[in-house]
Amino acid sequence: MAATKKPLTKTQTIAELAEKTELSKKDVTAVLDALVELSYKQAKVGFTIPGLGKLVVQNRAARTGRNPATGESIKIPAKKVLKFRISKAAKDAIVG
Numbered sequence: 001m002a003a004t005k006k007p008l009t010k011t012q013t014i015a016e017l018a019e020k021t022e023l024s025k026k027d028v029t030a031v032l033d034a035l036v037e038l039s040y041k042q043a044k045v046g047f048t049i050p051g052l053g054k055l056v057v058q059n060r061a062a063r064t065g066r067n068p069a070t071g072e073s074i075k076i077p078a079k080k081v082l083k084f085r086i087s088k089a090a091k092d093a094i095v096g
Helices: 010-020 027-043 087-096
Strands: 048-049 055-059 063-068 074-075 079-086
Touching: 010 027, 027 048
Parallel strands: none
Antiparallel strands: 048 055, 055 079, 063 074
């Protein structure tokens, strides 16, 4: 399938993977669901999808922000955030 102007939906992604792997849509759905479940469980320590990227937890420091409606300064507490780092191979495939 050629690249489209819109992102693939879950159904389209499953259909495309089923066609390429010659698996049933039900099997592909089960694999994707298992991958998502595993990534959620492993996210705290990091989770890598080879050739695509990895999920990493980063600590954000406390900072001062501004309420856009009132202009009032507010304190934003420190927190942990989850980020996805794209692999070099994926960047090269897209950016060239």
